[in-house]
Amino acid sequence: MKNKQMRRFFQSAAITGGVLCAAVAQSATTDYLEAVRAELAEFETGKFTLAPESPWISRADSGAGIADVEGFTAFLRRELPGTYILFVRLPRPTRVKIFEEYINTGDLGKARSDIYNLLYRDR
Amino acid sequence: MGQVMDSKRAGGRIAARLLSIIGALAFSTAALPGVPKDLRIPTGEVSAEEVAKQVYFANHFYAFKNFSIERSGDTMAVLVTRTPDGRTSYTGVERHLNNEYDDGEIQARDLAIFHSGQSRGMGMLVTDYVDDAKSQNYMVWLPSLRKIRRFAEPAHDEMWGGAVFTFGDVTLRKPQHEEHEIIGKKRFRTCLGVIEEVEGRTMRHVDKMPKRACRHVGKEVYGLKSTTKFENWWYDYRISFVDTRTFADYRTVYFKDGKMIKIIDRDWGLVSDSAEGDQRALFWKYWYGVELDSGRESWAVIPQSVVEFDRERRDSFWSESTLRRLKR
Known part of the structure; x- marks a missing residue:
């Protein structure tokens, strides 16, 4: 009985974890697409608009990259x-x-x- | 008889997949009379056609007599592919390009040798001719058959399984296949794409996968809109972000029916700071591609430590006999 409950717990945890991982991956891809769209839009509008917390903007403290x-x-x-x-x-x-x-x-x-x-x- | 046919079909399938992998990591060797190997760096205002030719020059490594991605122990280029269900696979490859032919017939030769993945032990020699009307010659060594097979030039839109790069993207598309227009000039603002699941992670052949490249942020780029001349094609037009100084194309975004459908990012590096005195003496550090409808991603990474260029090497290295000597 206990084993069954434990198995259910691990199964549901695994599913939840999987969903969360998928959500994180999806979110990251969305960030990337937003960055690409912002780059493209700049040719038309002359303005670059992207959330400053985007992981696709180079920032010294983010580990995302090096720009200066x-x-x-x-x-x-x-x-x-x-x-x-x-x-x-x-x-x-x-x-x-x-x-x-x-x-x-x-x-x-x-x-x-x-x-x-x-x-x-x-x- | 049936077994022979099966083995031939299997060989064909393997070769087709091999061709696709090469497409993903290829040095393009397609010839174009309009893009000579001694194409000069333009001065002053540049036309869209000129930018397209310069991009072609950089992507074909015309700044070098020969260019190799060697194998040093287990270190070599790797192509990682991720399917939408999260599965990743990798292939290690060694490549050698020779641009130094002056017989008026051969434009370039390109040798690829596969050291891991399902294509392990295979080799391919691609010969490109000066005559633009003559299609490239593909010679593939199939270790399971211990035979060489010859193939015609693949279709521009051909791609393989998980890899999102087409032959047109990296080998076959020429400036005259599209109409070009410069849509503007601006600073490049964002980092280049990566497969986030393996970013910075340990990977066979390259030790560690790189982190997203942000070195190009702040560089001035042209927006080059290239509209295909092919009818009913898989894309209508693409917009490339091309460095105004080196003509490296950092990013290309493909559109169909007004919708963004695919992105390819390329991290470029000068082979050395003073290399050749030519700012176009560049190599690919990585290619990243994503297909937006399927979610498939591909990432080809080339470690700088195994890049060599203008090396003394006999022409006979780029021959059938090298293929025949390959061991699985």
């Missing part, structure tokens, strides 16, 4: 603390250059080795 050198610094601090410690010791123009190169290439490995080389090897 501050965002890049926050990203390093969160994801690569060792590299961050070295990065913040570089002068700002060098940091900007490394950030811009990362934006063009998307090569984080090269950014890391450049930071290290600029601080130690090239001196």
